[in-house]
Amino acid sequence: MALISEGRFVEDSWRRLADEESLPRGGNCIVSETRLVEAASELPPQAPLGVLLGNTADPAKLAPYLSRLALVAIAFPAHGDGRGFSLAWLLRRAGFKGELRASGRLIADQATHALRCGFDTIEIASDIASRQDEAQWLAAASAYGAFYQQGYASRETILEDRRKTRA
Amino acid sequence: MNAHDQRHAARANAPTTTYLYDAYDKAFVKARVAEFREQVNRRLSGALSEDEFRPLRLMNGLYLQLHAYMLRVAIPYGTLTSRQMRRLAEIADKWDKGYGHFTTRQNLQYNWPKLIDTPDILEALADVEMHAIQTSGNCIRNVTADQFAGVAPDEFEDPRPTAEFLRQWSSLHPEFSFLPRKFKIAVSGAKEDRAAIKFHDIGLRVHANERGEAGYEVIVGGGLGRSPFIGKSVRAWLPRADLLAYLEAILRVYNRFGRRDNKFKARIKILVHETGLEQLTREIEAEFAAMDRVPFAFDLEEFERIKGFFSPPPYETLSPRSQAFEEGRRKETRFDAFASINVAEHKIPGYAIVTVSLKPIGGIPGDATADQMRVLAEAAERFGFGELRVSHAQNIVLPHVKQDDLFALWRLLDGAGLATANAGLISDTICCPGLDYCSLATARSIPIAQAISNRFSDLERQRLIGELGIKISGCINACGHHHIGAIGVLGLEKRGKESYQITLGGDPTLSAAIGELLGPGVAAENVPIVIESLIEIYLHERRDGERFLDAWRRLGKDRFKEALTREGEDGADI
Numbered sequence: 001m002a003l004i005s006e007g008r009f010v011e012d013s014w015r016r017l018a019d020e021e022s023l024p025r026g027g028n029c030i031v032s033e034t035r036l037v038e039a040a041s042e043l044p045p046q047a048p049l050g051v052l053l054g055n056t057a058d059p060a061k062l063a064p065y066l067s068r069l070a071l072v073a074i075a076f077p078a079h080g081d082g083r084g085f086s087l088a089w090l091l092r093r094a095g096f097k098g099e100l101r102a103s104g105r106l107i108a109d110q111a112t113h114a115l116r117c118g119f120d121t122i123e124i125a126s127d128i129a130s131r132q133d134e135a136q137w138l139a140a141a142s143a144y145g146a147f148y149q150q151g152y153a154s155r156e157t158i159l160e161d162r163r164k165t166r167a
Numbered sequence: 168m169n170a171h172d173q174r175h176a177a178r179a180n181a182p183t184t185t186y187l188y189d190a191y192d193k194a195f196v197k198a199r200v201a202e203f204r205e206q207v208n209r210r211l212s213g214a215l216s217e218d219e220f221r222p223l224r225l226m227n228g229l230y231l232q233l234h235a236y237m238l239r240v241a242i243p244y245g246t247l248t249s250r251q252m253r254r255l256a257e258i259a260d261k262w263d264k265g266y267g268h269f270t271t272r273q274n275l276q277y278n279w280p281k282l283i284d285t286p287d288i289l290e291a292l293a294d295v296e297m298h299a300i301q302t303s304g305n306c307i308r309n310v311t312a313d314q315f316a317g318v319a320p321d322e323f324e325d326p327r328p329t330a331e332f333l334r335q336w337s338s339l340h341p342e343f344s345f346l347p348r349k350f351k352i353a354v355s356g357a358k359e360d361r362a363a364i365k366f367h368d369i370g371l372r373v374h375a376n377e378r379g380e381a382g383y384e385v386i387v388g389g390g391l392g393r394s395p396f397i398g399k400s401v402r403a404w405l406p407r408a409d410l411l412a413y414l415e416a417i418l419r420v421y422n423r424f425g426r427r428d429n430k431f432k433a434r435i436k437i438l439v440h441e442t443g444l445e446q447l448t449r450e451i452e453a454e455f456a457a458m459d460r461v462p463f464a465f466d467l468e469e470f471e472r473i474k475g476f477f478s479p480p481p482y483e484t485l486s487p488r489s490q491a492f493e494e495g496r497r498k499e500t501r502f503d504a505f506a507s508i509n510v511a512e513h514k515i516p517g518y519a520i521v522t523v524s525l526k527p528i529g530g531i532p533g534d535a536t537a538d539q540m541r542v543l544a545e546a547a548e549r550f551g552f553g554e555l556r557v558s559h560a561q562n563i564v565l566p567h568v569k570q571d572d573l574f575a576l577w578r579l580l581d582g583a584g585l586a587t588a589n590a591g592l593i594s595d596t597i598c599c600p601g602l603d604y605c606s607l608a609t610a611r612s613i614p615i616a617q618a619i620s621n622r623f624s625d626l627e628r629q630r631l632i633g634e635l636g637i638k639i640s641g642c643i644n645a646c647g648h649h650h651i652g653a654i655g656v657l658g659l660e661k662r663g664k665e666s667y668q669i670t671l672g673g674d675p676t677l678s679a680a681i682g683e684l685l686g687p688g689v690a691a692e693n694v695p696i697v698i699e700s701l702i703e704i705y706l707h708e709r710r711d712g713e714r715f716l717d718a719w720r721r722l723g724k725d726r727f728k729e730a731l732t733r734e735g736e737d738g739a740d741i
Contacts, residue, residue, distance in 0.1 A: 056423075080222055080305065082345025086422045089342055093459070107219050109206065116341035131214045143202045145194055148335045151415075151462030152342070158191040158335070159466055166468065 002129035007138040055083035059090040076104035085117040092118035108140040116152040186476045188296040204286035228299025239302040244312035244330035245273035245557040249544035254295040256540035269533045273557040307337035314558035324373045326354035328474040347425035348433035363675040365398040388439030391645035396436040412463035416455035480552035485517025495574030505588040522590040523563040528624040532598040533561035542583040592629040594620040601641025610658025610665040612641035622695040651675040655682040700730035
């Protein structure tokens with residue numbers, strides 16, 4: 001796996017915890033959805049905790065934990081499966097302020113979709129990383145100056161710019 | 168201000184009849200071309216696998232077909248200028264085999280482009296404010312509309328500003344570009360539905376509430392394909408300001424819950440069907456209620472800006488009756504027939520709407536040569552304020568022609584083989600490319616359309632039969648709309664042979680109906696014979712002025728079933 005943050009390949013400070021592993025006291029680990037309740041109650045409140053969600057997860061069920069979580073990773077099992085984009089957007093709407101990570105088989109050409117839906121980082125399988133280097137991810141993220149849709153995170157929207165021009 | 172902006176500013180002051188790109192639109196489409204050029208390079212270098220490249224090329228209109236790539240160019244809401252039509256002709260000459268195919272989604276398909284040439288083609292399109300964005304792929308597709316928009320006497324509101332707004336909103340949507348399946352939106356603003364809005368993933372009907380305010384009826388879950396469904400109304404009247412928010416809510420529910428395990432069950436129509444309309448409506452409404460609607464509010468100022476582009480052309484004040492027109496009709500019987508069949512009433516006195524049929528007798532429905540495209544462009548320039556439309560029936564429309572000019576226009580069209588008088592008649596078939604081009608097809612469809620057209624070539628007979636839509640698909644995906652043909656023909660493959668099922672009673676309009684299967688499939692050569700028998704039964708039974716569809720509704724299947732058995736008695740192998 002490789003991690004991309006702000007267009008750069010970076011070291012991952014988080015560790016994915018297998019279900020049979022014991023919880024490290026200092027946290028900084030990403031647990032599965034099934035282990036979230038246990039981890040949230042057992043770890044000290046200041047220990048950074050992350051969770052990996054399937055893309056069919058129900059954001060309402062996660063709501064009580066959002067303030068406790070420092071990281072939420074959403075699985076992208078295939079680049080053609082866009083459910084994770086809606087889930088990310090819903091988690092942001094529910095007030096999640098921590099790191100939102102897309103994890104799986106996204107390709108560089110989907111970087112802007114991910115960022116605009118509220119993701120901060122993208123974690124990709126190593127076979128994709130070996131074909132799509134940092135330069136490609138950087139280029140893809142800056143392919144467009146502005147987008148049409150409002151209500152999503154982006155540098156600027158065309159509609160706002162037009163409004164300013166009219167004013 | 169650079170030269171480009173100056174030109175733009177100069178144009179912005181003149182009234183326009185169609186949308187013009189501003190600097191943002193231009194930059195966006197150029198960026199899209201540059202991105203695709205890079206994607207093609209990255210595919211060739213191996214950075215993108217074929218599997219990864221596929222959705223990217225599809226979202227830029229590029230399909231891999233049976234013999235070659237196919238590029239589908241968007242003609243948003245079917246409106247184009249003569250300049251754009253000329254460019255389509257140039258592309259056909261330069262990068263294809265000198266022709267193009269107009270589709271049921273108001274798009275244009277080139278059948279023979281090379282992958283390596285497509286970025287250049289897209290660039291040539293971008294130069295005239297066109298693109299191929301989202302004409303394919305599991306995303307929001309090109310938004311379609313009534314081809315008589317802005318000129319039909321029965322219109323409440325021109326649907327094109329709404330459609331253009333939606334074109335922009337749907338372009339490279341961050342959340343809804345990797346949906347379970349394709350997503351089609353159609354908009355109509357007239358009493359009569361000419362855009363088949365009940366057979367789209369979302370159909371929008373602009374109409375007024377009791378206070379006279381314009382809003383939208385929102386129809387969800389219509390579609391054709393292997394499981395046809397009539398769309399269902401989820402909102403009878405939605406305020407304009409809420410349109411985008413409401414569409415976002417529908418798309419979000421669909422993106423999350425639409426099936427992804429089986430691509431044949433992935434359209435929203437299946438979600439509506441399996442979840443149930445009431446439950447799904449509740450989910451949509453709950454999502455809509457939960458949204459912070461402020462950022463999604465329909466920007467009414469922006470809507471007004473877009474609407475401003477669709478102003479009426481500088482019509483002259485004319486008498487509702489044109490002497491030149493009447494004289495032409497008396498002088499030339501072929502023109503008289505064309506005038507009765509292909510010319511529709513215009514909302515402005517002295518003007519007419521002309522349908523140019525792309526269904527010459529024995530021809531390929533929807534095909535036009537580059538030369539014909541240039542003649543159409545010339546016709547629009549000389550007689551129609553430079554504007555053209557593409558209809559979902561795969562014909563071209565000249566939306567504002569002076570009645571005084573109709574005869575001269577007809578002569579121009581006639582010289583280019585474009586004056587076939589058959590709009591809405593039996594030889595005006597809708598037809599998919601079928602096995603001659605398409606990798607999904609199970610049977611040929613073009614030769615069937617040609618055989619029917621040849622059999623019913625006699626115009627007097629066609630007029631006697633009257634309004635009748637034959638729609639032909641070469642596989643169950645139903646691109647030829649066979650489910651909604653008064654007579655539908657579906658080509659299948661049975662034990663290595665082509666077999667054609669006949670359906671009757673389909674209706675694409677607001678009185679929507681899905682055709683009913685008449686009986687077992689018939690061999691290709693028997694399709695015209697069966698249709699002949701159906702027509703004989705209809706002509707025998709019909710009451711005054713009754714259309715084929717009305718006769719079917721009154722008489723029912725049993726009366727028409729005879730068409731299959733009768734042929735059997737004659738010894739034909741059906």
